[in-house]
Amino acid sequence: MKKTILITGSTDGIGLLTAKKLAANGHKVLLHGRSLAKLESVATEVGGDVETYAADLSDLSAVRKLAESVRAKHGKLDVLINNAGVLKAPQTVLENGQDIRFVVNTLAPYLLTELLLPIIPADGRVVNLSSAAQAPVNVKAMQGNVPLADMEAYAQSKLAITIWTQNWAKSQAGAPVMVAVNPGSLLASKMVKEGFGVAGNDMNIGADILIDAALGERFANASGAYFDNDSGGFADPHAAALDKGHVADVMNTIRGLISQTN
Numbered sequence: 077m078k079k080t081i082l083i084t085g086s087t088d089g090i091g092l093l094t095a096k097k098l099a100a101n102g103h104k105v106l107l108h109g110r111s112l113a114k115l116e117s118v119a120t121e122v123g124g125d126v127e128t129y130a131a132d133l134s135d136l137s138a139v140r141k142l143a144e145s146v147r148a149k150h151g152k153l154d155v156l157i158n159n160a161g162v163l164k165a166p167q168t169v170l171e172n173g174q175d176i177r178f179v180v181n182t183l184a185p186y187l188l189t190e191l192l193l194p195i196i197p198a199d200g201r202v203v204n205l206s207s208a209a210q211a212p213v214n215v216k217a218m219q220g221n222v223p224l225a226d227m228e229a230y231a232q233s234k235l236a237i238t239i240w241t242q243n244w245a246k247s248q249a250g251a252p253v254m255v256a257v258n259p260g261s262l263l264a265s266k267m268v269k270e271g272f273g274v275a276g277n278d279m280n281i282g283a284d285i286l287i288d289a290a291l292g293e294r295f296a297n298a299s300g301a302y303f304d305n306d307s308g309g310f311a312d313p314h315a316a317a318l319d320k321g322h323v324a325d326v327m328n329t330i331r332g333l334i335s336q337t338n
Contacts, residue, residue, distance in 0.1 A: 080153055081290060082106040082146060082192075084133065084185070085160025087118045090259055090282040094157065097283055098290075099124030106146065106153075108160070133160050133184040134176050136337040143191035153195045155290045157203045158185035158237070163230045173220035174333075181233035182218070186240055187334055193251065200252035202241075203289045208258050208306055210235040210314035212322060215329040238302055238313045239326045245300030253299040256313070257289050260305045281305065 081098055085091040087109035095118075099105045104125045109115045115128040127149070131142035146153065162180045170176055189202055196202065211231035216222045218236065241256040259282030285305045289295050295303075304311040316322045
């Protein structure tokens, strides 16, 4: 059955490869990126039934507009894949003082999911990109009050998205399946090449598990779970994600920061 699937950060890397595979299988793919020109080029490359949406996810007001644009065209979204992520950036601290990794990797997907949830059916799915790199979240750093090195910010932002995935899944009755997925370590994406200076592993490893998470049977009853593609199965995330106090602090911080935007 043909599904309508939005993939953030789908102009390169794992997101682009996932989009190509899904489009080739006949699904309607909503491509997202920052550059309209690049999106137009990628749409031709992907082919099939695609639409393009440009938005800078480091700006939460742009995230709101992205959701509005999707909802204006679609009364139903079967799958949301929150793939976009940042490890290194020319400017890591935004004008409002927040770290771009927390905004793009944690807050933007939370807000986008919240705004699109009304059009995602109960049998739909939200797939959130986590990572093998996870670290306890310094909520003061998330608020923009403590500077972090690149990997510190990235690892904390990835644990934070894993935390809100499991928390939301547990607290929302009748919500679609929400899963956090580590697509595989050191895959050959631009982020890995820039961040670690290595060629990386076959990106098909990551794209295939994202498609499985979006459509596959083994994820149908896995809401709130974390899937570690390095080990090839469902696993516990970092122990901090199982600490109720830490989870509460992270969730309260996320909600507080989201409430400050309009």
